[in-house]
Amino acid sequence: MPDSSSLPQRLRRDRAAVAAAGVLTLIVLLAIAGPWLSPWPYDVIDFDSDWGAAPGLAGGHWLGTDELGRDLFARSCYGGRISLLVGLAATLVSLLIGVAYGAVAGYIGGRLDALMMRAVDVLYALPFMFFVILLTVFFGRHILLIFLAIGAVNWLDMARIVRGQTMSLRRREFVDAAIVSGAGTAAIIRRHIVPNLLGVVVVYATLSVPQVILVESFLSFLGLGVQEPATSWGALVSDGAHAMETTPWALVVPATFLALTLLCLNFLGDALRDALDPKSG
Amino acid sequence: MLNHAFKRLLGAVPTLLLLITLAFFLMRAAPGGPFDRERALPPQIEAALQADYHLDQPLWRQYLGYLGGLAHGDLGPSFQYTGFSVAELIASGAPVSFRLGASAMILAVLLGGLLGCLAALRRNSAFDRALMALAMLGISVPNYVVAPLLILLFAICLGWLPAGGWSSHGIGDAGLPVLALALPQIAVIARLMRASMIETLSANFIRTARAKGLPMHLIVWRHALRPAALPVLSYLGPAAAGIVTGSVVIEQVFGIPGIGRYFVQAALNRDYTLVLGVVIFYGALIILFNFLVDLLYGTLDPRMRLG
Numbered sequence: 001m002p003d004s005s006s007l008p009q010r011l012r013r014d015r016a017a018v019a020a021a022g023v024l025t026l027i028v029l030l031a032i033a034g035p036w037l038s039p040w041p042y043d044v045i046d047f048d049s050d051w052g053a054a055p056g057l058a059g060g061h062w063l064g065t066d067e068l069g070r071d072l073f074a075r076s077c078y079g080g081r082i083s084l085l086v087g088l089a090a091t092l093v094s095l096l097i098g099v100a101y102g103a104v105a106g107y108i109g110g111r112l113d114a115l116m117m118r119a120v121d122v123l124y125a126l127p128f129m130f131f132v133i134l135l136t137v138f139f140g141r142h143i144l145l146i147f148l149a150i151g152a153v154n155w156l157d158m159a160r161i162v163r164g165q166t167m168s169l170r171r172r173e174f175v176d177a178a179i180v181s182g183a184g185t186a187a188i189i190r191r192h193i194v195p196n197l198l199g200v201v202v203v204y205a206t207l208s209v210p211q212v213i214l215v216e217s218f219l220s221f222l223g224l225g226v227q228e229p230a231t232s233w234g235a236l237v238s239d240g241a242h243a244m245e246t247t248p249w250a251l252v253v254p255a256t257f258l259a260l261t262l263l264c265l266n267f268l269g270d271a272l273r274d275a276l277d278p279k280s281g
Numbered sequence: 282m283l284n285h286a287f288k289r290l291l292g293a294v295p296t297l298l299l300l301i302t303l304a305f306f307l308m309r310a311a312p313g314g315p316f317d318r319e320r321a322l323p324p325q326i327e328a329a330l331q332a333d334y335h336l337d338q339p340l341w342r343q344y345l346g347y348l349g350g351l352a353h354g355d356l357g358p359s360f361q362y363t364g365f366s367v368a369e370l371i372a373s374g375a376p377v378s379f380r381l382g383a384s385a386m387i388l389a390v391l392l393g394g395l396l397g398c399l400a401a402l403r404r405n406s407a408f409d410r411a412l413m414a415l416a417m418l419g420i421s422v423p424n425y426v427v428a429p430l431l432i433l434l435f436a437i438c439l440g441w442l443p444a445g446g447w448s449s450h451g452i453g454d455a456g457l458p459v460l461a462l463a464l465p466q467i468a469v470i471a472r473l474m475r476a477s478m479i480e481t482l483s484a485n486f487i488r489t490a491r492a493k494g495l496p497m498h499l500i501v502w503r504h505a506l507r508p509a510a511l512p513v514l515s516y517l518g519p520a521a522a523g524i525v526t527g528s529v530v531i532e533q534v535f536g537i538p539g540i541g542r543y544f545v546q547a548a549l550n551r552d553y554t555l556v557l558g559v560v561i562f563y564g565a566l567i568i569l570f571n572f573l574v575d576l577l578y579g580t581l582d583p584r585m586r587l588g
Binding site: 121122123125126127129130131133134135136137138210214217218221222223224234237238240241244245248251252255258259262263265266267 | 292293295296299300303304307308310417418420421422423425426428429430432433437522525526529530533534544545548549551553556557559560563564567568571
């Protein structure tokens with residue numbers, strides 16, 4: 001007996017997903033409002049405090065300062081803005097490419113589909129992290145380039161999923177009706193196929209955001225991503241790792257933010273996928 | 282079987298060629314040259330350098346020349362480590378990286394497989410739930426966060442293991458890097474193994490084995506393990522890619538003199554040929570590994586032999 005309750009109802013029953021959504025909201029709010037809440041800006045050195053002050057209420061450094069005396073709370077929130085922004089922007093890029101590519105391949109089918117999917121298979125086998133590194137090495141370390149590069153390589157999953165979904169949509173009556181009423185191929189894909197893909201696309205976008213954040217922080221950790229004085233969680237973890245013997249909190253604070261965000265996004269994505277999956281109802 | 286192998290090889294070769302071609306032309310499309318310095322070089326020296334590295338030839342000849350060199354394992358000279366060829370640099374780091382990667386891979390398969398089986402056998406128990414929550418944590422927390430935290434805990438706070446360095450013998454200094462490299466893969470493999478073991482245990486032939494009175498451990502060992510291991514096997518390709526990628530970070534964090542360290546240095550110094558060479562080497566390695574996994578899959582799963 002399939003579950004007839006709506007998607008939000010099913011999601012609300014999954015306590016892990018609810019908790020994950022709550023924590024995630026909190027982190028997003030902190031990333032947005034944190035830099036204003038903090039008495040210290042993210043890029044200013046507090047010469048009055050000890051460099052590398054431990055967390056505490058004194059001096060307004062709630063989570064301590066890093067080796068250079070910069071406020072960790074403000075830096076973590078600011079880094080969160082960058083990490084989350086890159087995650088969302090690159091996911092959007094991969095979404096646009098992936099949906100267009102997958103919908104065209106799936107709807108038109110035949111030889112074109114075979115060719116397009118063969119190309120995806122070949123690209124899929126490439127070590128994609130190294131390609132992003134190549135791009136940053138050859139074209140400079142600009143944040144715009146980073147998420148364009150990530151998005152441009154990350155669309156493959158989306159294209160595959162969208163294609164599969166489109167192939168089953170193609171045989172539905174409303175598509176026949178559109179064909180009979182004289183709509184062109186492009187119009188059918190745009191007006192009838194793409195809107196119906198939304199559910200699946202949202203789920204995989206949720207799963208793609210943590211992947212992108214991982215890639216960005218990987219690059220930043222190696223020093224190839226976001227450049228000073230701007231920062232991201234990956235860059236902060238890297239800084240913290242260099243100074244962990246004297247200021248362990250400089251590692252633990254951003255690492256916690258990063259890990260918590262990724263964990264919540266993964267939990268949420270899994271729960272969304274289960275909730276949408278008719279088999280698990 | 283041979284037919285199957287041949288078909289797979291036909292798939293792998295274009296991928297490798299595409300990788301090389303894309304990487305090569307990306308490098309040439311990049312703005313700025315490898316000899317750009319703060320102070321412009323005298324034109325004669327610039328021209329001599331260009332000629333020395335064959336940069337004065339038309340692009341297609343450079344490309345064909347590079348491909349020809351690759352066929353003999355020649356990846357060209359390094360732009361930054363003068364006097365060394367890229368192939369020499371890779372060869373000097375390869376044994377260390379290989380030991381690190383292979384140990385992590387073996388650990389991931391054995392431990393991940395074991396934990397996955399145990400969780401499947403005690404499905405929905407507290408052990409299972411705790412393990413799966415941990416696995417989710419392992420998937421979510423990347424290598425480069427785990428590695429420094431492990432150092433902080435085991436090397437700095439507890440002082441059990443060295444924080445870095447690498448010697449050619451002993452497992453003391455290899456313990457933390459291998460563990461940090463393997464953890465995410467252990468988590469994924471445990472999840473895969475659990476899911477496929479649960480599915481296999483509900484199959485009819487397991488019911489038959491149970492009905493004839495075999496004890497559970499023998500059922501798992503003799504009947505369930507092989508079919509249940511197939512999804513894990515097909516994950517080994519991506520796992521290898523993950524370990525290769527992860528080793529770049531792990532070598533950096535622990536100060537291990539492998540290929541990954543050269544790679545990061547090269548990327549930071551914009552040593553074009555070395556970056557290109559390592560990407561091609563890593564790419565070829567991953568493609569080769571995928572090919573081997575495909576072959577192994579064919580031998581382990583009789584259904585694949587007909588296809």
